[in-house]
Amino acid sequence: MPGAPRVGLFATCLTDTFFPATARAVVRLLERLGCTVEFPMEQTCCGQMHYNTGYRDAARPLAADYARTFAGYDAVVAPSGSCGGMIREVHPELHGSAPAFTHTYELSEFLVDVLGVTDVGAYFPHRVTYHPTCHSLRMLGVGDKPLELLRAVRGIDLVALPEAESCCGFGGTFAVKNADTSTAMLGDKMRCVLDTGAEVLSAGDNSCLMHIGGGLSRLRTGVTTLHLAEILASTEEEPWAPTR
Amino acid sequence: MGTNPVTWLGTPAFPVAARAALGDTQLRRNLRKATHTIRDKRAKAVEELPDWQQLRLAGEAVKDEVLSNLDTYLERFEAAVTARGGVVHWARDAAEANEIVLRLTRAAGAEEVVKVKSMATAEIGLNEALEAGGVRAVETDLAELIVQLGHDRPSHILVPAIHRNRSEIREIFQREMAEAPASDEPRALAEAARRHLRAKFLSARVAVSGANFGVADTGSVVVVESEGNGRMCLTLPEVLITVMGIEKLVPSWRDLEVFLQLLPRSSTAERMNPYTSVWTGVTPGDGPQQFHLILLDNGRTDALADRAGRQALRCIRCSACLNVCPVYERTGGQAYGSVYPGPIGAILTPQLVNDMHDKQAASLPYASSLCGACFEVCPVRINIPEVLVHLRAKAVQAKGKRTPEAMAMAALGWVLADxxxxxxxxxxxxxxxxxxxxxxxxxxxxxxxxxxxxxxxxxxxxxxxxxxxxxxxx
Structure with missing residues (x-):
């Protein structure tokens, strides 16, 4: 992509509302890497929850809104493999093809595939373990890209998560419709996280992190959940600090 | 529901059934051990083949070809079977199929039939139907025998007794067998089952089987298995009755090359299954002298009419999706309330029941976090998450717009639209x-x-x- 790419940030409704620090970190990171970042105010939600729960008709206008809102950008970056998957894989079925859908990238894909960087100049002196979320892994196929990015972070003590590719049990409305099964899956995921001795659990999706983090918080484990973007945005000059 | 034996009468909706299963510590332990073992073995068996992804694509393409021209292939198959001395029967539903088997068994003068492990006969509740007609059905697959002797229900497609460990199996044998073993060593248990079954094989006049594949060109029927019990049933009795779902066809003999690689590696993690039996009609003086083939619809034509859902009919019953499913791993198969549990059951059962007002069947498409592990391993590339979401939309439609959930979703949609x-x-x-x-x-x-x-x-x-x-x- 020649020159400074004009990037549209799709924050996702969950991150916009509950985890603004993640979206601010994406802005900071992409601008540091030379992108022009814009946040079109018309954006709301990709419609995934409606679609996956069986309410297709409610998701359809949201796909249309997305196609219109992000029509003019070189690329759209979303800090979510799940919403990214919804947009790239499902929106065309709901709305017909649109450039905004094919130009949408999950953050690690955009960094590694489009910008061609793995060392983003980050510094994060903590013990970290990484959970590859199901949709980034199996719907988008991001593979090891997030781990490549994390390995290049200075000061990080990155430890492998046992049974990493097992679902954490979130699954959108699955977490409430089948709360008992979801919680059983969560329990095993938390055990694996705690086994690593990491003080930070990272992932590319705040939805899964909210689920695992909700369990870790309930048990007062002291493990912090943190989106990949916030680790990558952290530098020696301006290191990450808890915002709440 | 209950009129269609694909689901078990009285099973509650999935979340309720799952809660009970999650509290069963022995079940949790048995399942975790079994699913993780077979999962790892499958991954190794698949890694050996550099062309695995091409094989999957081929499997998908062959099955799709059959499904899009099913009428042609079925007629070709019927003609070939008939030409080689077999008798073809058509069954619209479970009741018709069961009635045909019972009539044929009575005509042969038999009071007992030996059975090869078969999902189609489990789906139609054949054993119960035969029992009601005064005929005893004897399961000869070891795991099916354990389920039958335990007056239990299956919990897995390939290993129906996966929820049982060896000491539980010893208890069942001690209760039900004349010569039960004192030890719970697998060897001793298998030996006891062998002796028990040997007498049945030698006295049986009628065998009932399912089919893994039917070859449309030649009329050949294929059964793959591991224990040799199938081979005994398929060769010793005088009369062989095969119940086969209409989707089980492949066009020609050479198409088997694809599936005989895909199936064993996906199901038992073997390069090749120990026994592959193939027969074509009747061979005078060798094997069964009467061969009856029952072609079963039981909801398949309806599933075929659904553009998004029909891919479930590609299924070759390997159960790889069960073994990798994080939900199945924790709840086991009985929580699904159907002979088809796990991810494939969650899309197949509601389609065969074909009634989204059935609360239990309508709960099954929601028994998934949509993690996609099932699609990743499926040897015929059934996009199970896609079908799950498709069936959820049907369930929502059936429930109407006045449920609290539908109203909340509509309100949220209104908010998000602006x-x-x-x-x-x-x-x-x-x-x-x-x-x-x-x-x-x-x-x-x-x-x-x-x-x-x-x-x-x-x-x-x-x-x-x-x-x-x-x-x-x-």
Missing amino acids: PKRYEAAQKAGSLARYLARGGRISALPWPGSKWTAARDVPAPPAESFRSWWRRTRG
């Missing part, structure tokens, strides 16, 4: 931060309580991202 309404809701919702203590909310009213029963919710921040953007960049 950025101004969305932002206003965001600001109102952010007030929930005053409920928080230490940055977290630990109790919400229903339905949020389903979340907060086990997990905290982060307190909403005072400033959303969009407010920050407007303040600093706007």
Whole structure:
């Protein structure tokens, strides 16, 4: 992509509302890497929850809104493999093809595939373990890209998560419709996280992190959940600090 | 429901059945051990083949070809079977198929039939139907025998007794067999089953089987198995009755090359299954002298009419999707209330029942976190998450627009359709931060309580991202 790419940030409704620090970190990171970042105010939600729960008709206008809102950008970056998957894989079925859908990238894909960087100049002196979320892994196929990015972070003590590719049990409305099964899956995921001795659990999706983090918080484990973007945005000059 | 034996009468909806299963510590232990072992073995067996992805594509293509021209292939198959001395029967549903088997068994003068492990006969509840007609069905596959002797229900497609460990099996044998072993060593248990079954094989006049594949060109029928019990049933009795779903066809003999690689590696993690039996009609003086083939619809034509759902008919019953499923691993198969459990059951059962007003069947497409592990391993590339979501849409349609959930979803959709309404809701919702203590909310009213029963919710921040953007960049 020649020159400074004009990037549209799709924050996702969950991150916009509950985890603004993640979206601010994406802005900071992409601008540091030379992108022009814009946040079109018309954006709301990709419609995934409606679609996956069986309410297709409610998701359809949201796909249309997305196609219109992000029509003019070189690329759209979303800090979510799940919403990214919804947009790239499902929106065309709901709305017909649109450039905004094919130009949408999950953050690690955009960094590694489009910008061609793995060392983003980050510094994060903590013990970290990484959970590859199901949709980034199996719907988008991001593979090891997030781990490549994390390995290049200075000061990080990155430890492998046992049974990493097992679902954490979130699954959108699955977490409430089948709360008992979801919680059983969560329990095993938390055990694996705690086994690593990491003080930070990272992932590319705040939805899964909210689920695992909700369990870790309930048990007062002291493990912090943190989106990949916030680790990558952290530098020696301006290191990450808890915002709440 | 209950008129269609594909689901078990009286099983509650999945979330309720799952809760009971999750509390069964022995079940949890048995399942975790079994699924993880077979999962790892399958991964190794598949890694050996450099062309695995091409094989999957070929499997998908062959099955899709058959499904799109099913009428042609079925007629070709019927003609070939008939030409070689077999008798073909057509069964619209479970009742018709069961009635044909019972009539044929009575005509042969038999009071007992030996059975090869078969999903089709389990689906139609054949054993119970025969029993009601005064004929005893004897399961000869070891795991099926354990389920039958235990007066139990299956919990897995390939290993129906996966929920049982060896000491439980010894107890069942001691209760039900004349010569039961004292030890729970696998060898001793298998030996006891062998002796028990040998007598049945030698005296049986009628055998009932299913079919893994039917070859349309030649009329050949294929059964793959591991224990040799199938081979005994398929060769010793005088009369062989095969119940086969109409989707089980492949066009020609050479197409088997693809499936005989895909199936064993996916199901038992073997390069090749120990026994592959193939027969074509009747061979005078060798093997069964009467061969009856029952072609079973039982909801398959309806499933075929559904453009998104029909891919479930590609299934070759390998059960790889069960073994990798994080939900199945924790709840086991009986919670699905059907002979088809796990991810494939969650899309096949509701389609065969074909009634989304059936609460149990309609709960099955929701028994998944949509993690996609099933699609990744499926040897015929059934996009199970896609079909799950498709069936959820049908379930929602059946429930109508007046349920609390539908109204909440409609309200949320209205909010999200307009950025101004969305932002206003965001600001109102952010007030929930005053409920928080230490940055977290630990109790919400229903339905949020389903979340907060086990997990905290982060307190909403005072400033959303969009407010920050407007303040600093706007």
